Amino acid sequence: MTIKALSSAVLLATALLATPALAETIRIGATPGPHAQILEAVKPILAEQGYELEILEFSDYVIPNEALASGDLNANSFQHQPYLDNQVRDRGYAIESVATTVNFPIGIYSDKVENIADLPEGAKIGIPNDPTNGGRVLLLLEDNGLLDLTDGVGTAASVADIIDNPKNFEIIEVDAAQLPRVLPDVDAAGINTNFAEQAGLDPINDPILREDAKGPYVNVIAVRSEDKDQPWVKALVDVYHSDEIRTFVETTFNGAVLASW
Numbered sequence: 001m002t003i004k005a006l007s008s009a010v011l012l013a014t015a016l017l018a019t020p021a022l023a024e025t026i027r028i029g030a031t032p033g034p035h036a037q038i039l040e041a042v043k044p045i046l047a048e049q050g051y052e053l054e055i056l057e058f059s060d061y062v063i064p065n066e067a068l069a070s071g072d073l074n075a076n077s078f079q080h081q082p083y084l085d086n087q088v089r090d091r092g093y094a095i096e097s098v099a100t101t102v103n104f105p106i107g108i109y110s111d112k113v114e115n116i117a118d119l120p121e122g123a124k125i126g127i128p129n130d131p132t133n134g135g136r137v138l139l140l141l142e143d144n145g146l147l148d149l150t151d152g153v154g155t156a157a158s159v160a161d162i163i164d165n166p167k168n169f170e171i172i173e174v175d176a177a178q179l180p181r182v183l184p185d186v187d188a189a190g191i192n193t194n195f196a197e198q199a200g201l202d203p204i205n206d207p208i209l210r211e212d213a214k215g216p217y218v219n220v221i222a223v224r225s226e227d228k229d230q231p232w233v234k235a236l237v238d239v240y241h242s243d244e245i246r247t248f249v250e251t252t253f254n255g256a257v258l259a260s261w
Contacts, residue, residue: 107207137190
């Protein structure tokens with residue numbers, strides 16, 4: 001090799017070393033609001049580790065798991081463990097949680113009354129129409145003496161499990177994302193925190209009844225079972241569970257959203 005050729009080879013090698021490696025893309029699904037906001041905070045930190053986080057927002061609770069199971073997504077971050085368990089059981093998805101994220105205590109809101117005890121006979125109460133979040137509201141009503149449910153039904157509670165309804169409430173099942181819109185048309189509605197915030201409701205001060213922050217409804221990051229040991233999964237979880245993201249959650253949501261780690 002001539003000196004000129006050797007110099008050219010050295011220059012080419014130097015240029016290649018100086019060129020940043022292409023980032024590996026992680027496509028993650030989330031619902032709009034806090035879930036997506038937190039992932040936006042995760043994104044630049046994860047980029048420092050060579051991963052490009054592509055965040056896709058979904059307005060419902062069904063498509064993100066379908067998209068994950070089919071391979072259109074690498075991960076999702078929008079659901080709590082009981083909902084994921086229900087989806088896996090009912091639909092046979094080979095997906096599972098790899099980390100907890102945040103907790104959104106669900107609240108019951110009303111434009112008609114300021115106290116849950118003031119709900120009238122025959123009041124219309126909207127609840128999410130998905131199995132776990134609807135059951136969540138029913139359990140909250142039961143815990144406050146407003147309904148009785150089948151013994152031991154737990155997080156699987158449904159309208160069919162109501163065995164005593166002393167004030168003859170009319171329970172109306174509505175898509176979770178639509179509940180803020182129907183709030184003026186009902187006496188009260190159980191609304192998930194992310195949808196409440198999008199509608200301009202205050203999840204701390206506006207509910208006439210609010211779920212205890214502790215419980216089984218902590219949200220999770222889910223991936224396909226075949227991917228759970230991939231390096232990008234560990235990187236994503238490590239960044240999400242970092243002190244920087246905890247601080248972001250605490251300062252951004254002021255107690256409406258609680259870090260689980």
